[in-house]
Amino acid sequence: MKTLHLRLALLTLVVFTSFNYKAISQVGIGIEPDDSAMLDVSSTEKGMLTPRMTSVQRLAIINPANGLLVFDTDEIAFYFCDGENWNKLIDENSSSNFTGWAQYADGTYTSVSPFSLAASTKVTLPNDASSINDSQIPSDISTFYNSTTSKVLGRNGDGFNVKIEFMVRPTVNINTTLTVSVDIGSPVGEVCYNDFTTAKGIGAEHYYMNSFNVHTLDTWEANGGTIKIESNYPVEIYNIQYVFTRTHKAR
Numbered sequence: 001m002k003t004l005h006l007r008l009a010l011l012t013l014v015v016f017t018s019f020n021y022k023a024i025s026q027v028g029i030g031i032e033p034d035d036s037a038m039l040d041v042s043s044t045e046k047g048m049l050t051p052r053m054t055s056v057q058r059l060a061i062i063n064p065a066n067g068l069l070v071f072d073t074d075e076i077a078f079y080f081c082d083g084e085n086w087n088k089l090i091d092e093n094s095s096s097n098f099t100g101w102a103q104y105a106d107g108t109y110t111s112v113s114p115f116s117l118a119a120s121t122k123v124t125l126p127n128d129a130s131s132i133n134d135s136q137i138p139s140d141i142s143t144f145y146n147s148t149t150s151k152v153l154g155r156n157g158d159g160f161n162v163k164i165e166f167m168v169r170p171t172v173n174i175n176t177t178l179t180v181s182v183d184i185g186s187p188v189g190e191v192c193y194n195d196f197t198t199a200k201g202i203g204a205e206h207y208y209m210n211s212f213n214v215h216t217l218d219t220w221e222a223n224g225g226t227i228k229i230e231s232n233y234p235v236e237i238y239n240i241q242y243v244f245t246r247t248h249k250a251r
Helices: 002-025 055-059 094-098 218-223
Strands: 027-029 039-041 069-072 077-081 086-088 100-105 115-117 131-133 158-170 177-183 190-197 206-216 226-231 235-248
Touching: 055 069, 158 177, 177 206, 190 206, 206 218, 226 235
Parallel strands: 027 039
Antiparallel strands: 069 077, 077 086, 100 131, 100 235, 115 235, 158 206, 158 235, 177 190, 177 226
């Protein structure tokens, strides 16, 4: 009899153990779990909260697993880890937040007090960005242009349009040629050359505008881009402004 009772106890333990193992292999809250789900939650009144933390706390996670999901309270967005990098989850309308434009206008040089450019002297085109319109700037950057360093900022992989505008008056020669370029530093140097020749006469006002598309790679990101100008004869320049439009966000 004792042997029978022992066998029944062992059988009960085995069944109970097997049942609990199956029970904890899948969890259903408010619903019978689907066969494909480890966790199945159902409710018509409440939601599910993922771990919430600041950006600093998220980035401090050691060796985050591939697929790890958290809610960043600084960014007000979900982030998941792909095993190497954190990726922000966006909705179908959020991609437009990463494109946009901003305008930077110089306030120092005017028609009354222009910038005097000497002949055959290459200089950085001045723009103190005293007037800025950045209401449509992409949501993930603070500025396109650093007026302190006169650098056009960029990130490896970004694509954007650069528009340079100013007024120019030749002071010596009717047919004066200006060359505008962007210097992104070593090892590339100057890119995006554009020539402009005046033809209206000495002292006549000419409108310069050049718009071009670029993709900023690692050199531009590391050094920034400086807008350079050179003229074969002396000229006066004023009403300088830049408009930058990002058309593609680096992945």
